[in-house]
Amino acid sequence: MKTGTLILSVAAQMLVPLQILFSLFLLLRGHDEPGGGFIAGLVVAGAFAMHQFVNGPEATRRLLRVDPRDCIGFGLLLGVGSAFPAWWQGEAFLTAQWWEVPMLGLKLSTPLIFDIGVYLVVLGSVLTAVITLTEVDKDEA
Amino acid sequence: MQIAVLSGFVLAILVPLISRWCGSRTGLILALYPAAIAFWLVSLMPEVLQSGGIYFEQAWAPSLGLSLSFWLDGLSLLFGLLISGIGTLIIIYASGYLHGHPQLARFYVLILSFMSSMLGVVMADGLMTLFVFWELTSITSYMLIGFNHEDAAARKSALQGLLVTFTGGLALMSGLIMLNVAGGSWSLQTLLNDGDALREHALYLPMLLCLLGGAFTKSAQFPFHFWLPNAMAAPTPVSAYLHSATMVKAGIYLMARLQPGLGGTETWMTILCIVGAITMVVGAFLAIRFSGIKKVLAYSTVMALGTLTMLLGIGGEAAMIAFVTFLAAHSLYKGALFMVAGALDHETGTKDIDEMGGLRRAMPVTALCAFVAAMSLGGVIPLFGFVAKELMFEAVLDAPRYTGFLIGMSLLASVLVVAAAGIVALRPFFGALKATPKDPHEAPLSMLAGPCVLAGLSLVLGFMPWLAGDGLLNAAASAVMGTEVATDLYLWHGINTALMMSMFSLCVGLLVCWRWSGVRGAIHRFSPILDRGPEAVYWKLMDLLVRVAEWQTRLLQSGYMRNYLILTLLTFVGLTGYTLLVRHGPVFDLELDVRLQEVVVAFVTAASAIMACMMRSRLAAVATAGVMGFGIALIFLLFSAPDLAITQLLIETLTVILLILVLFRMPRFSSFSTPMERVRDMFVAVSTGVLMTLLILTVLGQDLFTSISEYMIENSEPLGHGHNIVNVILVDFRALDTLGEIFVLSLAAIGVLAMLRLQAKEKKAS
Numbered sequence: 001m002k003t004g005t006l007i008l009s010v011a012a013q014m015l016v017p018l019q020i021l022f023s024l025f026l027l028l029r030g031h032d033e034p035g036g037g038f039i040a041g042l043v044v045a046g047a048f049a050m051h052q053f054v055n056g057p058e059a060t061r062r063l064l065r066v067d068p069r070d071c072i073g074f075g076l077l078l079g080v081g082s083a084f085p086a087w088w089q090g091e092a093f094l095t096a097q098w099w100e101v102p103m104l105g106l107k108l109s110t111p112l113i114f115d116i117g118v119y120l121v122v123l124g125s126v127l128t129a130v131i132t133l134t135e136v137d138k139d140e141a
Numbered sequence: 142m143q144i145a146v147l148s149g150f151v152l153a154i155l156v157p158l159i160s161r162w163c164g165s166r167t168g169l170i171l172a173l174y175p176a177a178i179a180f181w182l183v184s185l186m187p188e189v190l191q192s193g194g195i196y197f198e199q200a201w202a203p204s205l206g207l208s209l210s211f212w213l214d215g216l217s218l219l220f221g222l223l224i225s226g227i228g229t230l231i232i233i234y235a236s237g238y239l240h241g242h243p244q245l246a247r248f249y250v251l252i253l254s255f256m257s258s259m260l261g262v263v264m265a266d267g268l269m270t271l272f273v274f275w276e277l278t279s280i281t282s283y284m285l286i287g288f289n290h291e292d293a294a295a296r297k298s299a300l301q302g303l304l305v306t307f308t309g310g311l312a313l314m315s316g317l318i319m320l321n322v323a324g325g326s327w328s329l330q331t332l333l334n335d336g337d338a339l340r341e342h343a344l345y346l347p348m349l350l351c352l353l354g355g356a357f358t359k360s361a362q363f364p365f366h367f368w369l370p371n372a373m374a375a376p377t378p379v380s381a382y383l384h385s386a387t388m389v390k391a392g393i394y395l396m397a398r399l400q401p402g403l404g405g406t407e408t409w410m411t412i413l414c415i416v417g418a419i420t421m422v423v424g425a426f427l428a429i430r431f432s433g434i435k436k437v438l439a440y441s442t443v444m445a446l447g448t449l450t451m452l453l454g455i456g457g458e459a460a461m462i463a464f465v466t467f468l469a470a471h472s473l474y475k476g477a478l479f480m481v482a483g484a485l486d487h488e489t490g491t492k493d494i495d496e497m498g499g500l501r502r503a504m505p506v507t508a509l510c511a512f513v514a515a516m517s518l519g520g521v522i523p524l525f526g527f528v529a530k531e532l533m534f535e536a537v538l539d540a541p542r543y544t545g546f547l548i549g550m551s552l553l554a555s556v557l558v559v560a561a562a563g564i565v566a567l568r569p570f571f572g573a574l575k576a577t578p579k580d581p582h583e584a585p586l587s588m589l590a591g592p593c594v595l596a597g598l599s600l601v602l603g604f605m606p607w608l609a610g611d612g613l614l615n616a617a618a619s620a621v622m623g624t625e626v627a628t629d630l631y632l633w634h635g636i637n638t639a640l641m642m643s644m645f646s647l648c649v650g651l652l653v654c655w656r657w658s659g660v661r662g663a664i665h666r667f668s669p670i671l672d673r674g675p676e677a678v679y680w681k682l683m684d685l686l687v688r689v690a691e692w693q694t695r696l697l698q699s700g701y702m703r704n705y706l707i708l709t710l711l712t713f714v715g716l717t718g719y720t721l722l723v724r725h726g727p728v729f730d731l732e733l734d735v736r737l738q739e740v741v742v743a744f745v746t747a748a749s750a751i752m753a754c755m756m757r758s759r760l761a762a763v764a765t766a767g768v769m770g771f772g773i774a775l776i777f778l779l780f781s782a783p784d785l786a787i788t789q790l791l792i793e794t795l796t797v798i799l800l801i802l803v804l805f806r807m808p809r810f811s812s813f814s815t816p817m818e819r820v821r822d823m824f825v826a827v828s829t830g831v832l833m834t835l836l837i838l839t840v841l842g843q844d845l846f847t848s849i850s851e852y853m854i855e856n857s858e859p860l861g862h863g864h865n866i867v868n869v870i871l872v873d874f875r876a877l878d879t880l881g882e883i884f885v886l887s888l889a890a891i892g893v894l895a896m897l898r899l900q901a902k903e904k905k906a907s
Contacts, residue, residue, distance in 0.1 A: 030865060030868045031861075031862070031863035031864075031865055031868050031869065031872075032863055032864040032865050033864070033865055034783040034784050034787060034865060035784075035787075035865070035868070036784065036865070036867070036868040036871060036872070037871075037872070038788065038871070039784065039787050039788055039791060042788070042791035042792065042795060043791060045795065046791065046794055046795060046798070049795070049798050053798075069890075069891075069894070072887045072890060072891075075883065075887075076883065076884065076887060079879075079880050079883055080880070082876075083876075083880075087199065091200065092200040092201060092202065092203050093200075093201055093202065094876045094877055094880075096861065096862075096873045096876075098862060109862070111861070111863075111869075111872040111873045111876070112872075114872045114876055114879070114880075115868075115872050117883065118871075118872070118879065118883055121883040121886055121887055122883075122886065124887070124890065125886045125887055125889065125890035126795060126890075128890040128891075128893065128894055129799065129890055129893045129894075130798065130799065130802065132893060132894050132897045132898065133799070133802040133803065133893075133897065134802060136897045136898070136900070136901045137802070137806070
């Protein structure tokens with residue numbers, strides 16, 4: 001897919017980093033305010049999809065550095081992995097665990113890890129579909 | 142205990158790293174894991190012997206009454222020791238046998254996962270824990286048998302093993318569920334303590350048949366025995382491990398485990414005795430039919446598995462002690478023999494006994510190990526196998542039922558097994574030296590350690606059977622029996638009937654071995670009949686499966702989206718509509734309490750939906766459908782569900798992106814359907830819409846269930862530490878559901894990938 005629109009490419013240059021940041025913001029605040037892994041994953045997938053429209057799939061792959069399929073795998077691993085900490089506490093699987101980080105006043109938790117897993121899976125799945133569609137198009141052309 | 146079992150999986154994950162760092166020493170390092178397990182089990186032995194067992198439980202899904210629970214008693218201990226002990230030797234052996242194999246790391250990953258699964262099976266207490274580990278052994282053994290995946294025969298055999306054991310796995314699952322229904326518990330320990338209730342339950346027969354179906358397929362009992370010899374396509378360390386000591390014994394373990402709960406009835410005795418005896422003879426008979434050394438060993442394993450089943454069927458103290466002794470003896474000598482077979486194959490380049498001869502000079506240590514192990518297999522005094530065989534004959538002589546039949550069968554089987562032992566141990570090493578594809582020389586130390594230790598143990602335990610007997614074997618027999626068993630094991634029982642039977646089988650067996658070519662020629666004439674065995678039925682079934690699959694795919698999978706949609710929607714309308722009308726009737730009160738903005742948004746949404754159907758350009762259709770989506774998002778926002786609204790907006794955006802990508806691939810937009818089809822489509826669409834409307838009105842009108850929103854709202858902050866209730870539900874309260882959903886999402890992405898890539902490849906190829 002090629003695009004020649006100046007407006008889109010300029011807008012993308014500014015929007016993509018903003019959108020990625022925004023997605024992280026949505027991800028982290030998700031537990032208390034509207035947001036969360038699923039929504040944030042969609043936002044960031046949108047950002048990369050836009051990047052791909054402007055710069056082509058190779059550029060997006062380079063920007064992403066990892067294969068989107070690996071994102072899926074890693075996300076699933078985090079999702080499943082977050083089930084285990086409860087185990088050390090002798091509780092049922094997937095029982096949420098909370099840890100306070102001293103000094104920073106941050107709250108770390110297994111739901112957060114789980115949410116990051118969801119985020120990565122959504123990102124990976126959407127991008128796998130989008131990038132593959134474009135690449136197959138290109139191969140045929 | 143859970144750490145011991147599960148750490149194998151963690152170690153398996155780390156194998157690629159370890160093998161990168163340690164190179165060829167990886168095998169020795171990994172062998173430390175099973176060795177540690179073995180030591181740990183030995184250290185627990187006094188406690189287990191004293192208290193009768195150690196229990197461990199970890200809540201899994203308490204709301205379903207499921208837990209991850211383990212139970213270590215005498216039987217588990219015996220199996221655990223065999224698995225970890227032989228496992229240690231196998232890993233060391235494999236590091237020699239597969240030395241320099243490009244995928245050695247993959248082998249270690251699989252064998253460690255398999256080992257852990259196997260330990261899980263024999264220590265599981267929860268029925269579901271047992272089932273999960275059971276299936277894990279099937280999966281990992283599938284990958285191990287098909288380790289040489291570039292070889293079509295290996296793939297075929299692996300799939301055969303998988304299908305047979307998975308079919309059995311399904312039966313096992315039904316059996317376990319029935320066990321739970323009948324006994325009212327998920328814990329084996331609780332269930333087995335109340336055996337009478339199980340035996341008198343109405344579900345006893347179906348439950349027993351299902352459980353035995355699982356055990357028989359796993360343990361290659363007649364008529365499912367054919368997969369085991371075929372599984373010899375695996376590398377020899379795999380055969381030595383899976384098909385001597387572990388995987389195939391899982392079924393035996395299951396039957397032994399269930400014996401106190403389900404055993405002792407007429408049905409149990411009949412099925413186990415008959416099937417076991419037939420398997421025993423069939424296995425022994427087929428063993429001398431082939432000249433591939435691994436095939437001979439595989440069929441003699443089938444014979445041993447049949448013997449074990451038969452002993453379980455006979456029941457009683459003598460049979461139980463014979464069972465555990467035979468089990469231990471068999472694991473020792475069969476492991477050794479398989480490793481010897483691997484060494485022969487590795488050093489001479491052939492697996493065919495006919496091509497080997499006179500190797501005793503070139504491979505003296507291997508020859509000695511083979512000789513000792515084979516004597517144990519044949520039941521020659523003073524090996525451990527002799528002790529086991531004496532006990533087996535004594536148990537058979539005392540059998541309460543079918544005594545004559547069992548005596549005849551076991552005598553016949555042991556004659557044939559002596560012959561098989563002679564074939565394996567004498568033929569390759571004695572006689573004139575024959576030219577083999579490779580110049581034969583002694584195997585490396587790593588490959589000799591295993592057979593030497595196992596053959597040595599067979600010898601030591603033969604002279605001093607009480608070493609194993611007093612503690613371990615008696616405890617294991619007690620666990621199978623359900624009551625305390627204390628029998629002293631001796632090498633010499635005096636001159637009695639059992640000894641006579643032993644001597645008779647030895648003499649006739651050696652005669653058969655001597656005249657092997659003649660015997661094989663005679664058997665060969667019956668090949669056409671023998672080839673029509675159960676395996677032929679298996680292939681017929683496979684053909685049938687493919688044909689039925691083809692037929693139903695043609696019938697159901699038209700490949701047209703519209704047909705799928707119509708079918709799905711009409712089914713939904715039909716079933717739900719019927720339930721709605723019959724159960725509730727269209728009762729609802731229409732309260733028009735709406736605000737102006739809601740009406741406007743609803744109108745826009747509905748209008749754009751109608752517009753989307755009437756558009757003449759595809760892009761416009763996509764755009765109007767998008768408007769409809771945004772309208773829905775607005776409605777969510779109006780009813781203060783910001784998370785839903787955001788999600789809806791984002792999904793709409795992504796849908797547009799995806800649609801635009803797909804649009805280029807579609808044929809030109811034009812009218813494909815006839816007016817009649819349009820009327821049909823309209824009917825489907827309208828009826829679905831009407832039904833949904835009715836459904837929602839009904840749900841709103843009646844309070845069918847107490848709402849759970851209150852609970853969620855109240856507990857979101859105290860239990861989930863979050864103010865955003867939707868998110869707390871997603872990642873905490875209902876995290877298991879979300880976990881399932883992200884797996885579905887991943888599968889969908891992989892599906893898209895596979896579909897697109899495959900199509901692109903096909904196009905390129907054509």
